[in-house]
Amino acid sequence: MDQPLTFSQLARIAPLDEKTKAQVLNQEAGLSKTQKYEISKLCWDLLSAVFIAKVDQKKEEMLREMAEQGAEYEPEDFQHIEDEIIADLLIKIDGVK
Numbered sequence: 001m002d003q004p005l006t007f008s009q010l011a012r013i014a015p016l017d018e019k020t021k022a023q024v025l026n027q028e029a030g031l032s033k034t035q036k037y038e039i040s041k042l043c044w045d046l047l048s049a050v051f052i053a054k055v056d057q058k059k060e061e062m063l064r065e066m067a068e069q070g071a072e073y074e075p076e077d078f079q080h081i082e083d084e085i086i087a088d089l090l091i092k093i094d095g096v097k
Contacts, residue, residue: 005097012096
């Protein structure tokens with residue numbers, strides 16, 4: 001079974017600016033459990049927000065293609081968007097393990 005993400009792995013994949021990411025990683029040893037929890041929660045919240053934004057963006061693109069170019073999509077095509085974005089995130093996670 002795969003191991004859960006460590007704090008530093010989560011910080012590396014979270015959509016933080018490089019300065020903040022480096023600061024978090026450099027100060028990890030001195031952070032309290034509460035601070036690590038709060039930072040981890042923020043990282044997951046940011047990842048979730050990016051996921052939702054990417055799903056919404058892709059759906060909007062597909063709808064625009066349907067309206068402007070006559071593209072045809074099946075309902076399943078819209079359902080697969082989340083799967084594709086999750087797959088991309090899993091690749092990113094595997095890259096830090």
